[in-house]
Amino acid sequence: MYQRHEHAHCIKDAIQTATDICEERGLRFTDLRRHVLELVWENHGSVKAYDLLDRLGEDYSAKPPTVYRALEFLQENGLVHKINSLNAYVGCSHPLKHRDCFFLICDNCKEVQECCAGEVADALRDMVKKQGFLPHHTTVEIEGICQDCRSAE
Structure with missing residues (x-):
């Protein structure tokens, strides 16, 4: 579905949008939240929380609740969506611009x-x-x- 585009732009745009939203709302866009969002945007597929935990590695010594809290923050602020049928997450391509x-x-x-x-x-x-x-x-x-x-x- 996304064969012909520069994917690095997607990640860069997602991080900039998240930074802007957090600044506007007075929220902390921590290094962990930023890194989780980058990992979600690594491709246009979905990613499960435990896959994110594995990819975070020892840099964050994260435990499952840490990853779920980061995902919850990103979801509450319209930056990621949960795909219920896959129990996985995807980046939101246009945060805060729609309800459904x-x-x-x-x-x-x-x-x-x-x-x-x-x-x-x-x-x-x-x-x-x-x-x-x-x-x-x-x-x-x-x-x-x-x-x-x-x-x-």
Whole structure:
């Protein structure tokens, strides 16, 4: 899904955006939080908390609660999303610009693409409102094969 772009820009942009958001909110963007965010953005796939723990290595002597607290901070501030079906995390491509997320998850290359479609979100909100349900979070995950992987077959 992301074959033709300079991935280093994604990481740089994610870190700059996180720095800006933390400064605006008066939050501490610690070295550990920064490093966890960089690791999440290493590729466009998802990453599990225990994989992050392994990659942090001895530099941080981090324990699972430390990684989960960093991920919780990043998630609360709109910098990462949790992909529930994979129990893993992905970087948010445009933090604080939307309430609802939709993800395309390629079964083949394992990349995850974040999508935003206001009309889909509106339709879902209308549907749940008619049911008398009050949602506090909406995530739609669609699994399949991306165009790049289909083209390669």
